[in-house]
Amino acid sequence: MLKLRLDSATGVPPYLQIVQQVRQALLLGYIHVGDRLPTVKEAVAELAINPNTVVKAYRQLEHEGLVSARPGQGTFVVGDLTPVPPGVHAALRRSLERWVRDAYAAGLDDEMVTAMFAMIRTEVRNEGVA
Amino acid sequence: MSGPLSIEPNLGGDAPALETERLGKRYGKVRALHDCWLSLPAGAVIALVGPNGAGKSTLLQLVTALLEPTEGVVRVFDAPVRAGAAAGLEQVAFVAQDHPLYRGFTLADHLEMGRRLNRRWDRTLAERRFAELDLPLRRRAKDLSGGQQAQVALALALAKRAPLLVLDEPLASLDPLARREFMSTVMAAVAEDGLTVLMSSHVVAELERVSDWLVVLSHGRVRLSGPVDDLVSSHRVLTGPRTELAASVPGVVRQEHADRHSTMLVRTTGERPEFHPAWQSRSIGLEDLVLAYLELPDPASQPPAQPSPTETSPR
Incomplete structure (x- = not known):
C-alpha cells in the first residue's frame, strides 16, 4: 500500500502534499486502479497528522475522479493519470x-x-x- | 461511524464548539485579554499561538473556568462556562502546562479520583491507554518519565469524554519522539470521536500538520482567526518598486519600505487576485504569516486608523 509522508520544510500545505503524492504514485505506476489508499485512521497513526487534512486531500482526489470512497471498506483508486509507458x-x-x-x-x-x-x-x- | 470518509470536518458549519463574546480579563490595571470575540468550529484542531505574555494561558483558563472573566462570556457547545455551572464544565477537558499529576498517587488512584470527580467517566478508555503504554496501574506518578506523565495526563483527560479538549503548551516540555507520540494520541481521538481540540503553543512549525484552524493572539487581543488553508492561500507577499502604487493596493496587512522597493503583506479576497504588473507576488508559509501578524504594533498604543485585521473571513 502507498506509504504517505509529510515534509514540513517544503512550505506546501500538508493536504496538498498528500494529493501530490497520490498523483505522483499514479503517474509513476506505484499504485493502480483498484488499490486501496491508507484509511484516515492509518494515516493519522502513521503521520500524527490531523484527520481533517487527510479527509480534505481524499476529497480533492475524489473530486478529480482519481479515487472513490467505499463506505466501510476504504478509499480506492478508480482513475488513471495515463502513466508514462x-x-x-x-x-x-x-x-x-x-x-x-x-x-x-x-x-x-x-x-x-x-x-x-x-x-x-x-x-x-x-x-x-x- | 463507518468508512474512512465518514468523519466530516464540517469546519465553519453548524453550532460552534467554542464561542467567546467580548471576553476580557484584567489583573489590576493590566489587561491580559481584551475584547476577545471567537467562534471556533466543532471537530477542528485549533492552534492558539502568540508570544509569551500574549494572553494564551489566560484565555485557556477562562475557557476552562479556572479564571473568572472581568467581562464577557464563554460558551462551549452552547452551554455557558463558569465556575459552578456543571453543564458547561462537563463539555471541557483540560491538560495544564507540564501535565501535572499527583506525584504520590498510583495510576489506579488517579483513575479512582477521576471516577469520583466526574459524572461521566470512561475508565476502560484510560486503562486501555495505560496498557498500550505498558504502564502498570500500581506505578506511581513520580516514577514516570516526562513523556509518560504527558501521556497519562492526556489519557485521564480523554477519559472525561468531553467534546472539547483544551491543552496548554502540551509539547513544550517533551522531546521530539514524545511530542510525536502525544500528538498521535490526540489526532487518533479526533479521528475516532470527532473531538474538538484547542491547544496553545509558541512553536508554530509543529502546528501545521496537526491544526486546521489558527488563532493568533498578541498584546491580549485576537489578531487573526480562521481556517489555516484559507489564511495561507488568501495572503500574498508583494515586492516591487517603491512608488505611490503602494497606496492603491487593497488589503495591506503590513508594509516595509526600503529606498527603492517596498514589500507588502496583503490579504486578498478574490479567487485569483490581480496586481499591477510592477509587483511580484508570491505565497507565504504559515510560520512567516504568523510572525507577520505577531510583529504588528499593539493596537492600544496607536490611533485606530484603519479597521483591524482580526475579522474572520467566512468560508
Missing part, C-alpha cells in the same frame, strides 16, 4: 541522466543544475502557451 519512461530517464552527468562534468553545481532545469522548463512551457 515503461519504454518512454526509461528513455526519458536515460536522456535526463546523460544531461545531468554532462552538467556536473562541465562544473555546474546542484543549484545551477536545478536553476537551469527550471528555466528551460518554463521556456518550453511558455512556447506551448504562446
Whole structure:
C-alpha cells in the first residue's frame, strides 16, 4: 500500500502534499486502479497528522475522479493519470541522466543544475502557451 | 461511524464548539485579554499561538473556568462556562502546562479520583491507554518519565469524554519522539470521536500538520482567526518598486519600505487576485504569516486608523 509522508520544510500545505503524492504514485505506476489508499485512521497513526487534512486531500482526489470512497471498506483508486509507458519512461530517464552527468562534468553545481532545469522548463512551457 | 470518509470536518458549519463574546480579563490595571470575540468550529484542531505574555494561558483558563472573566462570556457547545455551572464544565477537558499529576498517587488512584470527580467517566478508555503504554496501574506518578506523565495526563483527560479538549503548551516540555507520540494520541481521538481540540503553543512549525484552524493572539487581543488553508492561500507577499502604487493596493496587512522597493503583506479576497504588473507576488508559509501578524504594533498604543485585521473571513 502507498506509504504517505509529510515534509514540513517544503512550505506546501500538508493536504496538498498528500494529493501530490497520490498523483505522483499514479503517474509513476506505484499504485493502480483498484488499490486501496491508507484509511484516515492509518494515516493519522502513521503521520500524527490531523484527520481533517487527510479527509480534505481524499476529497480533492475524489473530486478529480482519481479515487472513490467505499463506505466501510476504504478509499480506492478508480482513475488513471495515463502513466508514462515503461519504454518512454526509461528513455526519458536515460536522456535526463546523460544531461545531468554532462552538467556536473562541465562544473555546474546542484543549484545551477536545478536553476537551469527550471528555466528551460518554463521556456518550453511558455512556447506551448504562446 | 463507518468508512474512512465518514468523519466530516464540517469546519465553519453548524453550532460552534467554542464561542467567546467580548471576553476580557484584567489583573489590576493590566489587561491580559481584551475584547476577545471567537467562534471556533466543532471537530477542528485549533492552534492558539502568540508570544509569551500574549494572553494564551489566560484565555485557556477562562475557557476552562479556572479564571473568572472581568467581562464577557464563554460558551462551549452552547452551554455557558463558569465556575459552578456543571453543564458547561462537563463539555471541557483540560491538560495544564507540564501535565501535572499527583506525584504520590498510583495510576489506579488517579483513575479512582477521576471516577469520583466526574459524572461521566470512561475508565476502560484510560486503562486501555495505560496498557498500550505498558504502564502498570500500581506505578506511581513520580516514577514516570516526562513523556509518560504527558501521556497519562492526556489519557485521564480523554477519559472525561468531553467534546472539547483544551491543552496548554502540551509539547513544550517533551522531546521530539514524545511530542510525536502525544500528538498521535490526540489526532487518533479526533479521528475516532470527532473531538474538538484547542491547544496553545509558541512553536508554530509543529502546528501545521496537526491544526486546521489558527488563532493568533498578541498584546491580549485576537489578531487573526480562521481556517489555516484559507489564511495561507488568501495572503500574498508583494515586492516591487517603491512608488505611490503602494497606496492603491487593497488589503495591506503590513508594509516595509526600503529606498527603492517596498514589500507588502496583503490579504486578498478574490479567487485569483490581480496586481499591477510592477509587483511580484508570491505565497507565504504559515510560520512567516504568523510572525507577520505577531510583529504588528499593539493596537492600544496607536490611533485606530484603519479597521483591524482580526475579522474572520467566512468560508
